[in-house]
Amino acid sequence: MILEAINISKYYGEFCALKDVSIGIDEGEFVSVIGPNGAGKTTLINVLTGFLKPDAGQVNFRGKDIAGKGPEELSTMGIARSFQLVHIFPELSLINTIKVAIISRQAKGMRLFASLARDKEVHEQALEVAELFGLADLLEETAKNCPQGIKKLLDVASAFALHPEIILLDEPTSGVSTSDKNKIMQVLVDASKKIGIKTVLQVEHDMDIVFSYSDRIIAMQQGKVLADGSPAEVEKNEEVICTVVGQKECFQTFNRIMSMNREERA
């Protein structure tokens, strides 16, 4: 098991955002976390990546407790993430944004007098990542001037540039049109193959994407794990589908749409 949460609880004041949550991610898995708004998905990612300390429970990375380790340390250990609300460096160009990650990975950040522009190694690797994400034409563009979709990709691309062992993506396709969602997912899957990131955990609302890309699905509701299993198992779970999709009569509709999509692809 590469990343494991054991009996995690997290409170915001009185409000309990995570109640005794236990999940485990195996190496090589593609796991999707689903659940209605406010289920605690982002909170879970924040706890798993050291941004928030759990009020109870333990998080293990490769069997070791990571209590007290913040995002910086965890990222050097091999955990990377992207954000639901895009996090970019507004004033930096796209290429420089990716370069920050490469510099960090190559531990070159304390080079005070070296010329960044002349560092071929950093430049080529940044270029490689940019190409994987289809950003090669926009290298000198300032991040804040880019459209939302590009910002989102940039956020993800810079996390990928760390070459982490596991990456946690918080709604990588949110705010993108349905037709573009599949394109982005394909880019993500291809990029993780090329870079060699074997393990991915993503939060995703689009059921079509969730069911076609995941090895495993974890469904959450009100801070609890509702279901944890293969897509085939979760698909049959009426309670899960209804809470996640949000309507009572949805189950049949859902199954109809899913089978239609499957036929379409086949």
Next chain:
Amino acid sequence: MKKTGIVFLLLILAFLLVWPFIGPEYQVYLTLSFFAYSVALLGFNLLFNYTGLLSFGHALFIGVGGYTAAFLTSRFHIPYMEVSILVTILLSGVVAILIGLICVRYIKIYFAMLTLAFGMLFHSFLMKTYHLTGGDEGMSVEQPYLLGMDFSSMDQMAFFSGPYYYYSLGVLILASIAMWRIVHSPFGLCLTSIRDNPDKAEYLGIGIRKYRLLAFIISGCFTGVGGVLLAPITGHMDPGMVFWTHSGDMVFMTLVGGFSNFFGPMLGTVIFITLRDVISSYIEYWRLIFGALLAAIVILSPGGVIEVLTNLFTLIRRKIMAGENAS
């Protein structure tokens, strides 16, 4: 850097090289303050522009440099300028580590307030330890040896517009090159990433406190060296040098010149020093005029005077090019 930028810099440098021969003695003397403050602001702006931290107590480091020069030259009779500079770099570094360890835990207004507080603390320290520092009377700064050479036989004005002028210019050039390299290094990029989005930077493995602290230390050292350069010009160090209004002057110069441009603060020093000299000879309340000017610039051109000038320059160049194409 773009070609036009380099040409521009070389022109300014050429002008500065001949300025002592063509300029009036007093104006040449004023140029010395420009050199000193420019070095100091290189440090200030590493924090302000590149790291996103506004220090409101940076005159403290001018004080460290100035008092080091005063102690060494008049107390210990070690007149060598290079010794003053090296000792200052060392002391500024130590002071910056001590203050920085506390301050870099905070950002924005909290950082500004803390640095202001430390500046004031240093001010009272200088006032209270009058047996050491002369209290509000201050200490005198003796004419330094430059590169081991004694110029005491020279008339003071000749010393300032000759050896000391070129020495200061040399220090400014070296300091600019060093800072230019720092802001264009991998370290420099990481600093700007922290300024733009510390959470994201942390997730990319950048230890933000470590970087902020190092930026603070480097910044302090540069400003300290600026203080050493300033000391012989005034010939005297007193606690007024580290008073918060002096820190405010540094913020003013940087904003007026244009903080987002590497050379902006240098232009700011020229404007500040010239204007203060002109205005204060007419009215006592020169700060009033400066306040109005600052407000106008922040509202009309947040990029400072250098932004106005560069925009003007590109406009003129485009006009000329268009004219050439037409004919």
